[in-house]
Amino acid sequence: MNREFANNPHPNLIEILGVIEYGNFFVLLMNYGGSIDLMGFIKLFPEKRVPESIANNLFYEQILRAINFLHTNNIVHRDIKPENILVVLSSDSTIQTKLIDFGFSKLIRSKGFATMSQALCSSQKGNV
Structure with missing residues (x-):
């Protein structure tokens, strides 16, 4: 994951607080402020x-x-919708x-794509 992205969260992106590895799964810890999604709004x-x-x-x-x-930081979201x-x-x-x-986002690398979850988890281990 791009270090600039990790160190400078954007005000219009949900803040990712951390990543927990749980067996074969990775859990993203995100900030939540009791909001409504755009469809509900x-x-x-x-x-x-x-x-x-x-x-x-x-x-x-x-x-x-x-x-x-996101695009400046080589990330493509791929699931933008009101929800x-x-x-x-x-x-x-x-x-x-x-x-x-x-969940569907991709990190653009010079040699192809990595899923965002791969990028986040790899970033925690320091090999992206």
Whole structure:
């Protein structure tokens, strides 16, 4: 995993706190703030229509910044959908979106792809 990514979390990505190896499985420990996913948030509005000003800032700008950050760090998410975007009320009472669920993501290497779970676990052992 790119060290820059690990050491500088992005405000629009769920924070990965650690990785636990459990037999043949790896468990990602992530920060969770009691949020609603984007699909649930959309359903709160009449006729499921989020006002354009909210949609532009929250969903387009914030999520595109998160995707750009991932791509800059050679990571492709591969499963972006409303259910994988959290809508969070931050400590300063602003609404923020966070991209979650890196189960299908890929780390781009010069010689091909590694899954994000491989990259995270390898990074913990220091051989990526």
